[in-house]
Amino acid sequence: MVARLHSLNSDSRATFWRSLDALNGTRVVIAIVLLIYQSLDARAIPLLVGQSVYLQACLGYLLLAVAFVLVTTYLRQRFLLQLLTQIACDLAIISLLYIGAGGIRSGLAILYLFPLAGMAILAPLMLALFSASLVALFMLGASVWHLWTGGEATMLPSGLFGASLLSVVVVVNRMAAKLIGQEELAVQRGVEIGVQQAVNRLVMSHMSDGIVVVGAGGEVHAGNPSAQQMLGLAGFDLATRLSDMPSLLPIAQAYDEWHADRSLATAFVTIKPYTDPALQEITAAWSARRDMVSHLKVRFASVDTEGLGVERSVIFLQDVTGIENQAQELKLASMGRLTASIAHEVRNPLSAIGHATSLLTEDLTAPVHVRLLKIIGDNVARVNRMVEDILQLSRKVQPHCEPLALDNFLAELVAEFEETHGLAPDIIDLQHAPKAMVRFDPLHLREVVLNLLNNAVRYASAGPASIRLFVVTDRMRRMELHVQDDGPGISPEVRAHLFEPFYTTSSKGTGLGLYLARELCLNNEAMLDYEYRFGSDQHADGSRKSSGRFVITFAGATPKQ
Template identity: 35%
Template sequence: MSERTLDGGLDQARRSSLRYLNLFRLILAGLFLAAGREMNLGGAAPNAFVAVSAAYLGAVLLLGFPDAVRRIGFNRIVNLQGIIDIVALAAMMWASGGYRSGMPVLMMAVLAGSGLVSRERTVLFHAALATVLVLSDNVWRSLSGGTPGDFFQVGMACMGFFVIAIVARLLARRAQANESLAASRAAELANQQAINERIIRDMQDGVIVLGADGYVRHANPRASELLGVALAEGTALAEAEPGLAACLLDGTCGSSGLRRLGRTGRSVRCRAMGAGGEGGDTVIYLTDYDEIQRQIQQLKLAALGRLTASMAHEIRNPLSAVSQAAELLEEEKRGDMQARLIRIINDNARRIENMVRDVLALGRRDEVMPDAIALREFTVALVEESCLGKDEERQVYRVEIAPSLTFAADRSHLHQILANLLVNARRYCSGSPGAVHVYAEEPEPGAVALHVADDGPGIAESDRAKIFEPFFTSHPKGTGLGLYIARELAEANGAVLDLAASNTGAHFVLAGRSKP
């Protein structure tokens, strides 16, 4: 703690003590003036006692205003008030018959008060002044017929002046130093608390402090963002987010892996631990696992990009040679074996071509030219393209999209996303009429959600978390890049592609904006 801080705390404490000391002086002066005779004071010189009491009251009123402190200065006015106190009490002691009037006791009280507001040398000066005046009065009275024994009592009183002045000043100094230290510690604590709040507010993880009664005591903005609900102080967690409250009650929070919580449906890893206080508070940490997955995917993509940049061009060279050889073999028409070889060559050539096309699509992720695409017209055209004009194939698809709905995306990107979803749905559906259901809805103004659902066997629970990973596929002729690239292209257009819960078949949802 700096010297300037300590001095500032002492000055403030001294000024506060001076106000109470001035109030004591005002009461004492008024009591002397109003009831001095009733207290058997001023018997030796009544008129002088009344005059001194009136003058003392006037001095207290004159020097007790804050304006006097501002004009004269704090240390000067404290010194002046102490001198006036000692001189006035000494004069009243003389007018009341000497030290037996009890005035030395009041001098001790005044010296104790002076020790709270004065500096060390000033207090000692006041004690010395009181000693001189009391001794002078006693000497004058002894010369006028007093007894020598009076000097012993007076001497003891004068020693008490110095003892009380020194002790009062030391205690006041310690009390003021402790007060200043406490104020400094409070300021440091408030500053540290502000820093901690700033750190918690800017954390990437959500933080919730939950009371023992189940009400939120504190939550940073990240927690509200992850859960999609406002977590103001005093909010009941069971009402704001029942899923999180349930896992806290059954003790599975932090022990059962990931959870999809809140209105956003994000994958969140939660950890709960006691705050360590007496109130039984619980601190809950929420980590956005979707964000971690995106970062991991970006790292994978960076490594994959270096590989595929050269792989795509290297594959296309032999691919063109294979295709050309297949065409030559087809022209010769030399038997069933050659036809079988031609079919194998063509199948593998198409498979390699699809892989190359998917890999190259990764490089076009950032080439986004969004447009408000008429969703029904676009989807119907894509279905017609995949059906190749066959009526029985067209009946497999059931499209229910309002003509007014639009989807904000790059046209080529949306074509690739939707084509991939339709191919997968057609591959696994039953093939009956309406087996692939394509419909759209508007959950809120400005938003649109496109659904592609089929009536096939669905996706195994163990595979649901891996279907968007690159090179993961359950089809023998699949590349494992279709859904991964579809999600990447969706995110590049500000949309979200996810797998929705479904009792039968697979159900994909592409959610985005209606206008760019």
């Protein structure tokens, strides 16, 4: 028994001790009931040696029961020794009461079930059968003695009761052993399930692919952080239906199609995770991203919940936007190397054409010749500018990211730009910039801002404050330089291709200016983007108007000394 008890886990061993506590509590109750029974009808039990023996036996039994409770509570050691001691005391006192009450006819033999059942539950079968055999032999011996002293014959009832005790012990012991084994198995399975759940949570939280658990009607029950990020729901509760969110309708439709035809297990969808009306105006940064598009590979799988009465499915989300961007970058890199080599070869013939055009200008003075030569010269200059841009892209210029005083830099640059382009002083509105230092190469930042100002001059109305430059601080305490004009703005369709090389909406542009500006920003650990931000102006219905502007987000800033 000791080896058996030590082979169990801590939970099962605790169950044995709790069962012994219950046995002790029951013993106290039985002793109190016997005392109450004796006090109500003291003459009901014909004692052999007087009423005081019965009372003393019951009081002693009650004191022993209380002592056993205290010992078991404060001494959780030597389980088998405590159990055998308690059972031996039970059998001795019950036997004393049994003899004193007149044997089998007194009805006190039923009390033997209490200690023998406890022995069958908490001890090995051999010990339990040994105890039951002692009780059966004792009862038969008491019947023989009763018959020998001239009493009535009670051999048959005593034998039947003894046999019944042996049968009860065997049945209870087998049932207890089965329950203990099941409890041990349940505890082991519970530990395994707990470990598996912990591993599942760890894996799901660190997976780059999104995982969403949905019901039969498309209701979302759970999702990992990657899924929340892909769906634009980071920090929000996922307890909703796929069809209830406009941005997730493509996924909901693909799920319904798969639900109807299980062969359609994979689909490619395009979603705009920041278009839900309830989420657009939470923050300016959130609203500015509402034109972003995510390309997802969606795979559906059904969970085996047969017999559980519920239906669950798992949606695996893989963001293929990064793969597409990587392919695009490889394509652009190959194209860049090709165009750079071509540019080197074009520069010399282009210089020769430009020089020949200059010489012809001195000899040909007819108006038609002058006009044709001017066309040649303008196109030579345009091709030369394109070659310079391509060569600059091919050079891996290392930036000098020393602290730069942004306020002084912008003031000097705007003044120079107004003088060079002959602009009125009130066209460019440079708002007071904070006195902060940013990390950016001055030459690179100059080229980026000049590019943005040239675009603004091209599309602005040339009215007062038609071009605005101002610096703000975002929620992450990073400095942002905004360049905004009052022109028609950029449509979302154009915005999707705005920073692609050689993409332009102007017949005079090369399509490399904004691409080069963004590359220079990335080279300085900054970010250039075209964003839609909410301003103070409002529509007729009270909602705020959004306006587009170029935003340069600097890598870091420190207060100016």
